Amino acid sequence: MKVIIFGAAGMVGQGVLRECLADDRVEAVLVVGRSPTGRAHGKSRAIVHGDLLDLAPIESELAGFDACFFCLGVSSAGLDEHQRVTLSAGTTLARVNPGSTFVYVSAAGADAQGRQKWARVRGATENALLALPFEAYVLRPGYIQPRTSRTPFYRLAYVVARPFYPVLRRLMPSAVTTTEQIGRAMIAIADHGAPKRVLGAADINAL
Template structure:
């Protein structure tokens, strides 16, 4: 399998790389980021020869050389986003560009490069994202609805439904090209003692579930390798799949 991982310097993507470079089912990983992904950052007995670092200064632009790297890929795990907490520090238009426009431009660039069939695309969203405009999410509603609602005016698309549009793109190209997509919706992702403490507090006070970075990475890798169990995959699905994959050493 040839796997594309975008946002490859991020927390979750780095764990995907660590596990993917150990997995014999994966022969090559194209690690896409705005800066080089270096081998020292991927410690832990990995097969570094499988890694190909591809730098894209802008996730909205893929030159021919980058598309050549995508050619023949069998899957992609897309992790590029601004988290809900950090989104408050950016103009909403910039959040929308990074979380929505970049995703749609990237998925189309991969298709144009020529892919394997089937091609499995995982879009990493979050538990708060809401596809149904009639519902108002309790936290950061503008951010959450951006991933779910599309408002079309005579001037421009004001908001996008990233999840829905990714799934629609896959549906459009499924029969002829074997394009498949799945949205994963984890809760709070833990990776150290501080994040575990915060997760326990949010679980207790707000009922927000959590998952370890190892579990979510293992679950996504399992799904692109073996096929999507369901869509979407919510936190409890990811925990179950991830723990089993880690136990099995896959």
């Protein structure tokens, strides 16, 4: 399969990219983002595009792919821009790759009717993607154990928290996962689907 990854420079996206490059089912990877990932591989190429709200200049390069793994986090610009960027990618890919698979990394607790803005925006984004004419899936991981992070503070925090991950996994198996498991779950979804469209950490780990 051929896949597009948005947000491969981030914590989750780095893990997803590693799994895609290691999996024989993935024959080609197109990485789209505002900055380069700094990772070169024979079956991947990158498009650095500053304005993710306007994908028209690169739209022709997005055609012909089987799946999109959308891992872009919420930037300093905030939730509203995240929603606009996500739906920009979703509507564009639904048009150029109808019938493809789109997997969106959301957050546990997302709810379009929730009390907190982040939950409402994430939930509304999920609903909009699920209504588009492709096979959309939503991942709602809880605590994510990464391999690494580019942000020094997060990198230190993960080093401190790493010894506690096995305990968290035993006590709350439905609330914890890893970036590797998220990447493998995305590939499995693109390959043969999933039993439901919205998946929590336990579902991700099972896939």
